[in-house]
Amino acid sequence: MDTRDVVFIALFAAIVAALAVFPPITLPVVGVPVTAQSLGVMLAGGVLGAARGGLALVLFLALVALGLPLLAGGRGGFGVFLGPSGGFLVGWIAAAFAIGFLTELFWNRLNYIVAFAICVAGGVVLLYAIGVPWIAAVAKIPVGMALTGSLPFIPGDIVKALVAAGVIVTVKRSYPIITPRARAQKQT
């Protein structure tokens, strides 16, 4: 982890923060706003890779916890982690790391379809696997019911995965940052 990596982490955390200005669409009934910010989570993993992508989200969420209103809709502070949907925020770190790991793994074969599958695996499947049981635990409702309540968000997240995959593949062609996992292991 040299200085260049630290700068990438800080600037990508800043991108995630800046994406909050895209106006959120709040779905009626369930209330978690659909924002461009989770798109930033997919991009952090897919552009920077596992370690740097995960750490960018750690940095971003740490400063949100310290009271900067950087989440969509100007939310911030410790309260957002203590609310029912806090698990989805914590899950962003795991999602960015997983997307980054898979992107490094499939780097040489990365095309739109593969990138989309990776974004869905990390940004939808893994994220909901963390967020849904979290809601169930803190609100004391069955997991199945928490999942039903979260279902309306999945279409929005699939659309975000479609967009993120396009961005990741285009950025790979124009300004690649990731070193593929296989080659990196040979070098060490």
Added chain:
Amino acid sequence: MLTDLYVFADSPVHRARPVVKIAALVVLCTSLFVCEGWTAVTVAGVLVFTGFALAGLGPRHAIVSVRPALWILAAIFAVQLYMTDVVFAGFIVARFVVLILAAALVTLTTRTSEFVDGILSALRFAPAWVPKAQIALAVSLFLRFVPLVRTALDDVREAQRARGLDRNIKAILVPLVVRILKTADEVSQAIYARSFD
């Protein structure tokens, strides 16, 4: 400019050290989950209410803090009402409200800079494997670059609007990401050139 959620005032709550406030928040949250029941929630609610009164924060601040979670809390209340009874459903929702308000109390009475300074000074006592200089660099770069990325985002949106692409989110994100990655490379070259390591 980056603004935090701090509400300016002078009170015992504002003057308390950030470490003390965070410790109090952690203790409160843990005890709310350990001793369940209306008694704990009522005691914690009274404590939080006293804190709000001491800090001179009004009901407006409380409403703004709870509002984003309102819909999901209503949904949870409905599910609990259907499965158990009104007392338990009320308890679950009341616990969330108290937790969110307690956290808001800490956030609204502490400047982010106080937290950052506190963390960076606490890093002096951290074990050697913690990359202190790099954490400090990452935090200060982040605070400096959030406004810059916002400006870059506006620039890209303007440019794509001229091409009729301002509704195409991919056409906005690709130039933004590439531009920021280039900036990051330039910044790290500048840091190397000044022998930061």
